[in-house]
Each structure stands twice: as structure tokens, then as C-alpha cells.
Amino acid sequence: MQKVKVVQFGIGGWGWHFFENALATWPDSDYAYEGAIDPNARQSPIYDKLLQLGIPVYESPEAFYSEHQADLAVITASLPAHCPMTLLALSHGSNVLCEKPAAGTLHDVDLMLEAAQKAGRFVAINFNRCYAPASVNAKRDFLAGKFGRPKRFRIRSICGRDDSYYFRNYWSSRILDINGEVVLDSVLCNGTSHELQHALFMQGARLDAAACPVAFRADLLRANPIETFDTCVLDARTDAGAEVLCYVTHATDYTEFPVYDYEYENACLRYNRGVWGDDLIAFMKDGSVIHYGEAFPDGTRTMKLCARAILNKTQPVCGLKASRVHVLTINALADYAHVSGFPACDIKRDEAKKATTVPGLGEKMVQCYDDCCLLSDKGYYALKPAEWTDISAYSGYLGGRF
Numbered sequence: 001m002q003k004v005k006v007v008q009f010g011i012g013g014w015g016w017h018f019f020e021n022a023l024a025t026w027p028d029s030d031y032a033y034e035g036a037i038d039p040n041a042r043q044s045p046i047y048d049k050l051l052q053l054g055i056p057v058y059e060s061p062e063a064f065y066s067e068h069q070a071d072l073a074v075i076t077a078s079l080p081a082h083c084p085m086t087l088l089a090l091s092h093g094s095n096v097l098c099e100k101p102a103a104g105t106l107h108d109v110d111l112m113l114e115a116a117q118k119a120g121r122f123v124a125i126n127f128n129r130c131y132a133p134a135s136v137n138a139k140r141d142f143l144a145g146k147f148g149r150p151k152r153f154r155i156r157s158i159c160g161r162d163d164s165y166y167f168r169n170y171w172s173s174r175i176l177d178i179n180g181e182v183v184l185d186s187v188l189c190n191g192t193s194h195e196l197q198h199a200l201f202m203q204g205a206r207l208d209a210a211a212c213p214v215a216f217r218a219d220l221l222r223a224n225p226i227e228t229f230d231t232c233v234l235d236a237r238t239d240a241g242a243e244v245l246c247y248v249t250h251a252t253d254y255t256e257f258p259v260y261d262y263e264y265e266n267a268c269l270r271y272n273r274g275v276w277g278d279d280l281i282a283f284m285k286d287g288s289v290i291h292y293g294e295a296f297p298d299g300t301r302t303m304k305l306c307a308r309a310i311l312n313k314t315q316p317v318c319g320l321k322a323s324r325v326h327v328l329t330i331n332a333l334a335d336y337a338h339v340s341g342f343p344a345c346d347i348k349r350d351e352a353k354k355a356t357t358v359p360g361l362g363e364k365m366v367q368c369y370d371d372c373c374l375l376s377d378k379g380y381y382a383l384k385p386a387e388w389t390d391i392s393a394y395s396g397y398l399g400g401r402f
């Protein structure tokens with residue numbers, strides 16, 4: 001069987017885990033690794049294993065492409081590399097599967113879109129939950145009119161992180177990386193981006209489209225000494241006429257699985273692992289229930305889907321156009337929203353665990369989730385009432401810094 005030739009950009013950090021997972025499913029897949037690229041390749045824990053497997057490792061893309069060709073470039077490199085490496089891979093004729101978020105700015109996403117069109121190749125963004133058959137089948141039912149109009153979509157992700165997360169590289173939780181590139185990295189840009197993207201994707205007007213926020217109000221907070229925010233409650237209106245309420249934080253000392261609650265006119269689509277296991281379920285107004293199945297596939301599954309898309313000459317469902325709305329939201333927050341510090345009396349520093357958290361925050365987020373309101377609506381953390389901002393004409397990052 002013909003196999004799709006894959007090159008992976010970035011084999012440290014997340015790229016290392018990605019490679020390990022991908023190799024574990026090898027060799028009975030539609031793809032075969034042609035090589036790996038990382039300027040710091042020798043520091044990767046997987047470097048020796050790749051050499052043992054005979055997978056060539058290069059320190060630059062130019063060196064790789066001078067000797068090889070790849071049908072698919074998987075970009076698990078640092079966020080500031082997403083746009084330049086995508087452009088480079090496209091220019092060498094590769095399709096691209098790029099990690100989320102697509103890029104730091106809308107301007108970069110648009111450059112990537114233009115380059116993909118010119119090259120006649122696809123760029124898929126690895127919001128892996130959007131590609132899950134459960135999500136795709138539920139979305140097909142929505143598009144067929146089964147659920148009715150989207151009304152209110154709530155998402156929650158309480159996902160505790162310690163210092164090793166914020167200070168692991170040169171771009172995490174920064175506005176600009178150390179080279180001055182705009183990254184606007186935050187809890188919503190990265191760790192919990194899947195949740196926002198999924199909510200927007202599941203109300204998109206086509207299978208490969210996502211709804212776009214047209215107005216928002218938000219509480220953005222930080223407990224950690226970072227440039228952006230580690231806690232966000234966002235209330236957004238979308239061009240699909242729905243409300244998205246998003247509750248995400250890293251400033252807790254525990255993690256719970258994300259919870260999704262999507263209300264449509266005639267159905268409620270829900271995911272809550274603690275209650276129903278790993279199953280996306282539609283509770284229909286007429287009392288019937290539809291089980292869509294596994295909602296959280298591992299990230300490498302998207303690579304298999306992309307390989308199949310290349311073989312079958314189809315397009316992955318969550319490409320740059322659908323993922324653009326996530327970057328648009330992150331950019332608009334930077335331009336129009338304000339980040340508050342948690343009051344010092346609410347912050348706890350644990351030197352042994354190297355973690356800065358806000359005890360009780362998780363419970364307050366759950367309460368606000370249940371009551372469909374912001375932290376500021378309840379007067380928590382001395383927050384000023386959040387005001388609505390119209391972003392229906394927003395077209396790109398203006399240089400705001402929260």
C-alpha cells in the first residue's frame with residue numbers, strides 16, 4: 001500500500017509525546033516517517049530512538065527538503081514557528097498538520113491561508129476534538145437540522161498548572177516571544193483552546209466552518225507572574241446567533257476533565273466524563289438520546305486522518321478557515337480586554353510544588369458556569385463589571401496588550 005510520507009517539525013516538548021504516540025501505532029498506518037526536523041534535535045529524549053529506527057533527523061528544514069520530499073508536514077514546533085514553518089512546508093509541496101493555535105496573529109493566519117491556496121495543499125490545525133467522529137457526526141446532525149438553532153454553548157476547563165508550564169520555553173504566557181514575535185499566549189490561546197474552538201466549530205454553518213464571535217465581554221485574571229492571563233471567563237455572541245460562555249483557568253491546584261454543554265433549540269449536546277464517561281451525547285427535546293461516542297481522541301489520530309485525506313484527495317474538517325476564529329478571539333481580547341490581578345489575599349504560593357494558585361477559584365468557576373454568568377457579575381475578586389465590545393468588523397491584531 002502506498003504510504004503518505006511525513007516529516008515532523010519539532011521533536012522536543014509536545015513533539016516528543018506526539019512522536020512517541022505516533023510510533024506506537026506504527027507500522028500499520030497510512031503514513032511513514034520520512035524524517036524529523038528540530039534545531040535542538042539532540043536535546044530531544046527521542047533523538048536516539050529515531051536514529052535507531054533509521055528516521056533521519058535534521059536541524060533545519062532546508063537540509064531536510066534538499067534530500068527528501070514529504071506529503072505531510074506535521075508542525076509540533078514552538079508557536080512562533082507555526083506560520084514560518086507552514087509557509088516553508090507549503091512551498092516544498094507538503095500538506096500541513098499544524099498544532100494549535102494556528103498562529104499568534106490573524107495576519108499570520110491569513111498569510112498561511114493565502115499560501116495554502118496558492119500551493120493547492122491543505123493546512124489542518126490540530127484541534128483534535130473537532131476531528132473526532134463523535135463531533136463530526138453530531139455536527140452532521142446539526143447541519144441536517146436535527147438540533148435546531150444553536151442557542152447557548154457553555155464550556156469549562158479547570159486545568160491546574162505549575163511553574164514548569166509557564167517557564168518551559170521562550171514564548172509561553174508571553175505577549176511577545178524573546179525575539180519580539182507576537183504570540184499572545186495564555187490559558188485560552190493554548191492549554192484550553194480546544195474548548196473554545198470546539199464550541200465555535202460545533203455551531204459552524206458548514207462541516208468545515210466555525211462560527212465567529214461578533215461581540216464579547218470577559219473577565220481576564222492572572223495569579224501567576226506572567227504577561228497575559230491564567231484565568232478567563234468569556235461571554236461571546238457569535239454570527240450564528242448563539243452565546244458562548246467559556247470558563248477556563250490554570251490557577252488551581254487540581255485538574256478536572258473539560259465539560260461541554262451545548263444548548264440548541266431541540267437538543268442539548270453534552271460531554272461530562274465524570275458523569276457519562278468519554279461519550280458525546282445529545283439529549284433530544286422529545287426525550288430520545290443519541291450517543292455519538294468517544295469525544296477526546298489522542299492528538300496523533302489527526303495525523304492518520306490527514307494521511308487518509310491525502311490518499312483520498314479530501315480536506316480535513318478543521319482547517320485554517322475554521323481555526324481562524326480562535327486566533328481572532330485571542331487577538332480581540334488582547335486589543336480590547338483588560339487583565340486584572342487576583343487580590344493578593346486570594347493567591348497561594350506553594351514553594352514545594354512550585355505552584356501559584358487561587359484556592360476556591362474552581363468552585364467559583366463552577367458556580368458561575370451553573371448560573372451562566374461572569375465572575376464579575378457576582379462581584380468576585382473586586383472585578384469591575386465587564387462591558388460588551390462589538391468586534392463584528394474586527395479584522396486583525398492592532399497591537400493592544402491586554
Ligand SMILES: NC(=O)c1ccc[n+]([C@@H]2O[C@H](COP(=O)([O-])OP(=O)(O)OC[C@H]3O[C@@H](n4cnc5c(N)ncnc54)[C@H](O)[C@@H]3O)[C@@H](O)[C@H]2O)c1
Nearest residue numbers: 009010012013014037038040076077078079081099100169
Ligand atoms: N494538541 C495538544 O494537545 C497540545 C499539547 C501541548 C502542546 N501543543 C502545541 O504543540 C506546540 C509545541 O509546544 P511545546 O510546549 O512543545 O513547545 P516548545 O517551544 O517547548 O518546544 C517545541 C520544540 O520545537 C522545536 N522548534 C522550535 N522551532 C522550530 C523550528 N523552526 N523547526 C523545528 N522545530 C522547532 C524546539 O526546539 C522544541 O524542541 C505548540 O504549538 C503547542 O501549542 C499541543
